[in-house]
Structures are given as C-alpha cells and as structure tokens.
Amino acid sequence: MRRLRRGNSALNAVLLLYLLVCVAPSFVFSIKVNTPAELHASKGGTVTLSCTFTSTSRPTSKMTVDWSYTPQSGGPSQTFFHFSSKAFLPSVGQFLNRIQWQGSPSRGDASISLINATLNDNGTYTCSVRNPPDVHGSPNSHTVLTVTPKKLSIRFSDVAVLLGFIVLPSALITLILIGRMLCPKKQHNQSKSHRSPIEVTEGEEYGIHQPDGKVKKATCCNLYLMDSDDEYEYYNQKKRPSTDEGYAESRC
Structure with a gap:
C-alpha cells in the first residue's frame, strides 16, 4: 500500500515537472502584437499603420520589428521595413521615400506612417515583433489597408x-x-x-433763315469757310437781282 502511494507521488511529480517545462514558458516568456483589422485612407493622404505590443520582458537592443506587405491581388509577401536599435527605411520598391518610423519600443509602439498613399498600396500589412527571450505568444498581427480616390469637398x-x-x-x-x-x-x-457757331444746318445755307429766326448777315468768316462750288453759286446769286428776303450781302 505504501509502495502504491509512493508510486503515485512519483508519477505526479513527473507530470508536474513536465507541465512546468512545456507550459510555463508560454506564460512567462510571451509577447502579443496588436494591429487594427482594417484601415482606410484617401489617395494622396498619409495613413498611420498602427502596431502595439506587450511583452513580459523589457525591450532591449535585441528587439526587432518587421513590416511586410502582401498585394491585394495576391502574390508573395515582401518585407519593406526593419527596426533593430534604429529604423532601416526602404531603399528600393514602391515604398521608397514614403515610410516614416513612428514607433517607441519603450512604450510598446511599433507603428509606421505611409505617405502619399496610392491605389497600388491596397493589401495586407503584417507587423512582426521579436523581443528575446520572449519567443512565444502572438508575435505577428495583420491589418488590411484600403485606399480610395479622394472625395471632392x-x-x-x-x-x-x-x-x-x-x-x-x-x-x-x-x-x-x-x-x-x-x-x-x-x-x-x-x-x-x-452746336458750333460755324455749323451750317438745313435752312441756314446761303443765308436762308427759318421762318421763326432773325436775319443773319453773311460774314467774311462764313465766306471763307465755303467750298469752291458753294462760293461760285453764292456770287452768281449775288449778281442776279435778289427776289427773296432771305439773302444777306457781305460787308467785308
């Protein structure tokens, strides 16, 4: 009876040790990464790809952050950003000069910003964080970005x-x-x-006056301003006996 109890105690000890070895690290050394399930941006705008993490160990120089992109149309995933003590921005590809590091590892932040978003940026973005000795848990998280044409406002x-x-x-x-x-x-x-004083109107030509006007004698100025044909006609009329009262002689 005593041997049976001792055998059961030994078996329990082995099982407990096995649980400590296999299960305990998942509680003690673990990391969890969180990102929004979906993000929306307007064409030409700036969008922040948010990524936060929690770790049981304090971030050290060995901590790393990687951002990868999978096109909406499908295809292989490509890593375009890496952080290890400092940010390594893309040197080639579609994200060249369009990524800014916004993270703060000490605060559990591994976010980046995408500048001048285009319709080609639609797809799935994955944030991966490693902080040794935390090697278990959920070190990866995905977010789907949708870029739409900018609305006119x-x-x-x-x-x-x-x-x-x-x-x-x-x-x-x-x-x-x-x-x-x-x-x-x-x-x-x-x-x-x-009217001008020297203007000639109908009824006043050659000294002919309107019925209700006074007789106005011709002057040297008026004679001088006459055309040659008018002047000739005037002298012919002067030689003939005047029969009308509407003519005036020049006294120059």
Missing part, C-alpha cells in the same frame, strides 16, 4: 475665395461697361443741343 473658405476673385471682379467689369455705354449717349445728346 468644398469648404466655406473656398467659396469665399471664389466669390472674392471671380464674382466681385465680374460685377465691377459689368458696371464699367454699362457706364461706357451710357456716357457716349449723353455726350451725343449734349452735342446736339450745343
């Missing part, structure tokens, strides 16, 4: 600028054109009411 300030640079100048030009159309008409009316 008009703000109130944009409308104000359009009004200032288009509507107001157009209104000013319209007022100027209306003014130019009215001014010549006004001047034309004034020219009709103020």
Whole structure:
C-alpha cells in the first residue's frame, strides 16, 4: 500500500515537472502584437499603420520589428521595413521615400506612417515583433489597408475665395461697361443741343433763315469757310437781282 502511494507521488511529480517545462514558458516568456483589422485612407493622404505590443520582458537592443506587405491581388509577401536599435527605411520598391518610423519600443509602439498613399498600396500589412527571450505568444498581427480616390469637398473658405476673385471682379467689369455705354449717349445728346457757331444746318445755307429766326448777315468768316462750288453759286446769286428776303450781302 505504501509502495502504491509512493508510486503515485512519483508519477505526479513527473507530470508536474513536465507541465512546468512545456507550459510555463508560454506564460512567462510571451509577447502579443496588436494591429487594427482594417484601415482606410484617401489617395494622396498619409495613413498611420498602427502596431502595439506587450511583452513580459523589457525591450532591449535585441528587439526587432518587421513590416511586410502582401498585394491585394495576391502574390508573395515582401518585407519593406526593419527596426533593430534604429529604423532601416526602404531603399528600393514602391515604398521608397514614403515610410516614416513612428514607433517607441519603450512604450510598446511599433507603428509606421505611409505617405502619399496610392491605389497600388491596397493589401495586407503584417507587423512582426521579436523581443528575446520572449519567443512565444502572438508575435505577428495583420491589418488590411484600403485606399480610395479622394472625395471632392468644398469648404466655406473656398467659396469665399471664389466669390472674392471671380464674382466681385465680374460685377465691377459689368458696371464699367454699362457706364461706357451710357456716357457716349449723353455726350451725343449734349452735342446736339450745343452746336458750333460755324455749323451750317438745313435752312441756314446761303443765308436762308427759318421762318421763326432773325436775319443773319453773311460774314467774311462764313465766306471763307465755303467750298469752291458753294462760293461760285453764292456770287452768281449775288449778281442776279435778289427776289427773296432771305439773302444777306457781305460787308467785308
């Protein structure tokens, strides 16, 4: 009976030791990485690929972060970013000069930013964190990025600028054109009411007066301004006896 109890105790000890060896590391040395399931961005904008992690060990210089990308159309995954004590940005490929390190390992942050997002960036992004001796747990996490064309939006300030640079100048030009159309008409009316002293009108030619006007004698100035044909006709009429009262002789 005692031997049976001793045998059971030994078996229990072996089982407990096995559990400690196999299961304990998963609780003591473990790491967990978290990323959003989905992210959305507008074409030409900047999007932050968020990645956080928790580790039972304090991050050291041996900690590493890797970001990889799998196209939406499928294909092999490619690693485009690596961090180990410092950030190693992409030197070739579609992410060249478009990645910024935003992480802070001491705070459990391994995020990056994608600049000038394009429709070709649609796909799955994987964040992997290693922090030895934490080698168990969930060191990887995935997020799906969807980039859409930028929507056209008009703000109130944009409308104000359009009004200032288009509507107001157009209104000013319209007022100027209306003014130019009215001014010549006004001047034309004034020219009709103020005739020149030497202007010859119908009924006044050759000294003939309107019925309600006074007789105005011809002057040297008037004779000088006559055309040659008019002057010849004037002298012929002067030689003939005047039968009308509408002629005036020059006294030059």
